Amino acid sequence: MKNTFGNVLAVTIFGESHGPYIGAVLDGLAPGIPVSEEYIKRQLYFRRPQGAIGTARQEQDEFSIVSGVFEGKTTGTPLAILIPNKDVKSRDYSETRYLARPGHADYTAHMKYHGFEDYRGGGHGSGRITAALVAVGAVVLPALREKGILIGTHIRTLGSVYDRDFSEDPQALSEELRALNEKVFAVLSDDAGEKMQEEILRAKEEQDSVGGTLETAVTGLPAGLGEPWFDSVESMLSHALFSIPGVKGVEFGDAFARVSGRGAFYNDSFEIDPETGSVRTGTNHNGGVNGGITNGMPVVFRTAVKPTPSISRPQQTVDFGKMENAEIAIAGRHDPAIIHRARVVQDSVTALVLADLLTLRYGTDYLTNS
C-alpha cells in the first residue's frame, strides 16, 4: 500500500479529499535549491477550477512548508508541504456511501481497504490529492529550468477539437513551452482553446463530461539519461503519469498514429547539427527516447485523459452495501472536464521523474544552484 514514488528523489503523498489536510513529502532533494512560495502558489492556481468550466468546489490551497526549507532554500532534509482542505461539503456524499460512481474508484477502494476507506469525495483516490503533487513539482520545475531543462504541456485534443502541433524546431518549441507555462488554459492556438471551452460548457449543459489528450515536451535534456530496462525514461514517466487520476493512456512520440508505417519512415535518421557539432535526429517519431535512454532530442509524450467520471446524468450502477442494482445521479461538485487542470499535474510529475533520473545519474547535488 505504498504511496511513494522515485529512487533517489522520492515523493510521498498523503491525505483524503475531505480530511483536514493533504500533502506531500519530497525526500532526496539537494540542499541549496531556491524555493519560491510565489511560484508554488502560481502553479496551484493553474490546477484550481476556473470559472464556468470548473467545479464549484473552490479550495484556496493555502499551503505551508513545514520542513526542509530554511531562509528560502532547501536544506537537503525531507521537504514537507501541507495543504488544508477548507471547502468541504461531506453531506454531498454520505447518502451515496455504497453507490459506486461508474468510472470512479469508490468500488475498487472499498474492495482494497475493506470498508475502512474515507469514502467522502473519492477519499485518497480523489483528484484533490494532485494539489500536493503540483506543490512539490513547483519546487523541482524551477531547479530544472536553471539547468536549461524546460517542461510544458498543451491540451492537444479536447472532445472533437484539436490544438495545433508543437513546432519541430527545438528553439521554436522552447518558446512555445515558455508561452504555455504562462497560460491558465494551456493551448498553442487560442482559437482552438475557445472552441474547447465551448465544448466543455456544452458537456456541462448536457449533464455530461468530456476528455482529451495532453501532450508534453521537454527540451534541454542531455543524451544518455535513463536506465535501459525497468527504469527506462519511458517506464518511469509512464509509471508516474498513470498515477494521475483520469489518465488512461500514454504514448511516446507519435507511436499510435505512425507505428503502422514502414521503418524507413518511422526511423529518426541521425545527423550532425552543423551549428553545434552535436548529434541530432531529422525527425522525432520516437519522442526523444531510444532504448529507454534520451537521445538529446526533445522528449515528447501524450496522455489520454478520460472524461470526468462524476456526471449528474442518471447512470446504472450497484449499491455494494445492499448488493443490488441501482441508479445514481451524482449530486456533488464536479468538473465537466479535468484535462485543463491535469496539465499542471502532468508537468509536475514529469519534473519529479526527470529530477529523479538526473540525480540518479549525476548525483544528488546536480540540482543544487549554489
Ligand SMILES: Cc1cc2nc3c(=O)[nH]c(=O)nc-3n(C[C@H](O)[C@H](O)[C@H](O)COP(=O)(O)O)c2cc1C
Ligand atoms: C485535477 C483533477 C481533478 C479531478 N476532479 C474530479 C472530479 O471533480 N470528479 C471526478 O469524478 N473525478 C475527478 N478527477 C478524476 C478522478 O479522480 C479519477 O477518474 C478517479 O480517481 C478514477 O481513477 P482513474 O480514472 O485513473 O481510473 C480528477 C482528476 C484530476 C487529475
